Amino acid sequence: MRRSEVAGAGALAGRAAGAPPTGRLRRSEATSRALRFVSTYGTILALVAMVIVFTILQPDTFATVDNVRNILNDMAIGAIVAAGLTIPLVGGDFDLSIGYVASFSGLLVVGLLSNSQWPIVLAVPVVMALGTLIGLVNGLIVSKIGVNAFIATLGTGTVVVGLNYAYSGGIPLQLTHAMSFTDVALGRVWGIPHLVLAMALVLGLLWLMLNRTVQGQHIKAIGVSAESARRAGIGVDRSRIVAFAIAGFCAATGGILMASNLGSGQVAAGDGFMLTSFAAAFLGSAALREGQFHIVGTFIGILTVAVGNNGLAMIGAPIFVQYLFSGTLLVVAVALSGLGRRYARR
Amino acid sequence: MPVGNAKRLVGAPPEPPLIVLRNVGKAFGAIEALRNVSLDLRRGDVLGLVGDNGAGKSTLVKMLAGAHDPTSGEILLDGVPHLLSPPAQALRLGIETVYQDLSLVGSFTAAENFFLGREIAWGKGPALFRWMRRRAMMDAAVKGLEDLHIEIPRIRTQPVDRMSGGQRQLAAIARGAFWGSKLLLLDEPTAALGVRESREVLDLITRLSARGLTILMVTHNLEHLWSVCNRVVVMRRGTKVADMESRDTTMEEVVAFITGAKGERDLAGAPLANHGA
Numbered sequence: 001m002r003r004s005e006v007a008g009a010g011a012l013a014g015r016a017a018g019a020p021p022t023g024r025l026r027r028s029e030a031t032s033r034a035l036r037f038v039s040t041y042g043t044i045l046a047l048v049a050m051v052i053v054f055t056i057l058q059p060d061t062f063a064t065v066d067n068v069r070n071i072l073n074d075m076a077i078g079a080i081v082a083a084g085l086t087i088p089l090v091g092g093d094f095d096l097s098i099g100y101v102a103s104f105s106g107l108l109v110v111g112l113l114s115n116s117q118w119p120i121v122l123a124v125p126v127v128m129a130l131g132t133l134i135g136l137v138n139g140l141i142v143s144k145i146g147v148n149a150f151i152a153t154l155g156t157g158t159v160v161v162g163l164n165y166a167y168s169g170g171i172p173l174q175l176t177h178a179m180s181f182t183d184v185a186l187g188r189v190w191g192i193p194h195l196v197l198a199m200a201l202v203l204g205l206l207w208l209m210l211n212r213t214v215q216g217q218h219i220k221a222i223g224v225s226a227e228s229a230r231r232a233g234i235g236v237d238r239s240r241i242v243a244f245a246i247a248g249f250c251a252a253t254g255g256i257l258m259a260s261n262l263g264s265g266q267v268a269a270g271d272g273f274m275l276t277s278f279a280a281a282f283l284g285s286a287a288l289r290e291g292q293f294h295i296v297g298t299f300i301g302i303l304t305v306a307v308g309n310n311g312l313a314m315i316g317a318p319i320f321v322q323y324l325f326s327g328t329l330l331v332v333a334v335a336l337s338g339l340g341r342r343y344a345r346r
Numbered sequence: 347m348p349v350g351n352a353k354r355l356v357g358a359p360p361e362p363p364l365i366v367l368r369n370v371g372k373a374f375g376a377i378e379a380l381r382n383v384s385l386d387l388r389r390g391d392v393l394g395l396v397g398d399n400g401a402g403k404s405t406l407v408k409m410l411a412g413a414h415d416p417t418s419g420e421i422l423l424d425g426v427p428h429l430l431s432p433p434a435q436a437l438r439l440g441i442e443t444v445y446q447d448l449s450l451v452g453s454f455t456a457a458e459n460f461f462l463g464r465e466i467a468w469g470k471g472p473a474l475f476r477w478m479r480r481r482a483m484m485d486a487a488v489k490g491l492e493d494l495h496i497e498i499p500r501i502r503t504q505p506v507d508r509m510s511g512g513q514r515q516l517a518a519i520a521r522g523a524f525w526g527s528k529l530l531l532l533d534e535p536t537a538a539l540g541v542r543e544s545r546e547v548l549d550l551i552t553r554l555s556a557r558g559l560t561i562l563m564v565t566h567n568l569e570h571l572w573s574v575c576n577r578v579v580v581m582r583r584g585t586k587v588a589d590m591e592s593r594d595t596t597m598e599e600v601v602a603f604i605t606g607a608k609g610e611r612d613l614a615g616a617p618l619a620n621h622g623a
Binding site: 209212213214215217218220221224225227228229230231232233234239242292 | 433434437443445449450451452453454458462463464465467472473474475476477478480
């Protein structure tokens with residue numbers, strides 16, 4: 001074998017394997033840098049732009065301490081559910097059941113308190129455990145049986161809707177006993193709403209789990225390359241199951257807080273969390289990191305949605321505009337996130 | 347010869363080879379990927395495994411890595427029959443594998459990849475309650491790389507997919523050497539690299555060998571093989587057709603074995619496959 005042949009083959013293979021190219025680029029350097037910038041800072045730019053616009057349009061009401069507290073309070077439950085969803089997303093799995101789990105959890109906790117007259121300290125942990133259990137079942141179906149997560153969680157989510165109707169008959173439940181349950185969501189500590197504190201606590205714990213524990217490291221590794229993780233001796237199935245369980249726990253927690261906030265159990269009140277959570281998570285993946293899901297990003301994503309809705313309501317935009325806004329945001333978020341992944345490591 | 351070995355020669359029986367494959371076969375359904383392969387891997391060997399595509403090289407490596415169990419025959423580690431699967435078991439036994447696509451997690455730093463699946467952490471029990479000691483892992487990985495004289499810029503902060511292909515390969519091999527107390531398996535370590543980067547990887551392999559690590563390396567590049575390996579094993583159609591000291595043969599002869607122009611030869615002392623079976 002001649003040396004020149006060896007060299008030629010090596011260089012060709014190097015380029016094919018994605019080594020940093022030294023010569024021409026397919027796309028111009030400037031374009032790809034611009035796309036990378038948008039996919040890394042797009043969400044934050046959109047958030048800042050909205051804050052500026054709404055502040056100019058509503059100088060007396062938008063940028064006030066009261067309104068900031070309103071926005072944080074309104075987004076808190078959605079942030080908890082979305083942050084929970086972020087964990088399986090980081091591990092590379094979708095969970096479509098979270099909204100239905102939130103709805104059922106809210107209804108069930110009111111039912112247990114009012115109809116069964118359970119004490120709050122029993123009803124709340126039981127419903128949280130049930131949400132975690134549904135997450136575990138999702139994880140088992142996806143990892144051990146190998147059903148596509150999209151289909152599996154759509155299936156379990158639909159089963160949860162069935163359980164919801166079986167329990168309630170499709171009729172909303174009013175809170176008739178343990179009236180102090182509403183304090184869980186509506187109370188304040190030093191002027192800070194409980195919901196905001198709960199959001200800070202859950203998001204803080206999830207951030208620590210993902211970034212500081214061995215479990216979080218494994219979930220992140222699986223999301224990037226399940227095969228590399230498996231070869232390194234990581235229990236891939238176990239980590240995926242834990243991720244789904246965390247999402248189920250957060251969905252149930254969100255549902256309970258929602259019921260406390262409303263003082264009743266509505267049959268479908270939490271279903272919308274699914275869409276807003278995905279929108280937030282995808283928006284978040286276009287914030288600071290190039291197309292990766294992360295907790296801080298999801299918080300920024302939820303904040304973006306909340307600021308948009310709050311501002312639109314404040315300037316008196318008709319309700320249909322809010323739907324147009326949310327829907328467009330979701331599509332743009334997913335597009336940004338895709339750009340990020342495509343141009344991240346070039 | 348080192349003093350320790352000289353003493354041992356007086357009374358105790360000689361050390362068994364590190365790994366012995368005894369009449370090992372592997373069938374995937376009706377397809378026999380490996381037939382009756384016997385191979386001794388001595389401590390300190392740097393063995394180059396060559397053969398055409400589909401000759402059984404990868405199956406052999408995956409078997410040693412614990413990804414497949416043999417369907418016949420047995421594998422002895424230090425003279426004791428061992429089941430190497432699952433891969434985590436092979437890792438526990440001191441066998442490390444650097445796969446062709448490197449098995450690194452792209453968004454992690456070299457240090458994070460070093461300790462992937464073997465994190466240093468406070469606490470016991472489920473991974474959920476084990477707190478990573480990031481500084482300790484970072485320091486250990488950086489020291490491991492320094493010990494091997496591997497210099498990678500911004501090693502503490504740079505994710506591996508921002509590194510060049512050669513740096514990634516060096517980091518992946520260094521990870522294997524860091525953990526691999528007994529055997530390091532390298533699948534095409536220079537296949538995706540340019541000339542200078544290949545040189546660096548081959549230099550690293552030489553340094554690891556000088557430290558006494560046993561290495562088995564699959565390659566298509568005979569020049570690279572000759573520059574680091576003391577043994578050549580040629581596979582063809584699922585069997586071992588040659589097992590030679592590289593100083594006793596030539597590239598031309600090895601190519602002849604690979605293509606089938608030449609029959610079987612065994613100068614390394616291991617008995618060849620028994621064709622009566």
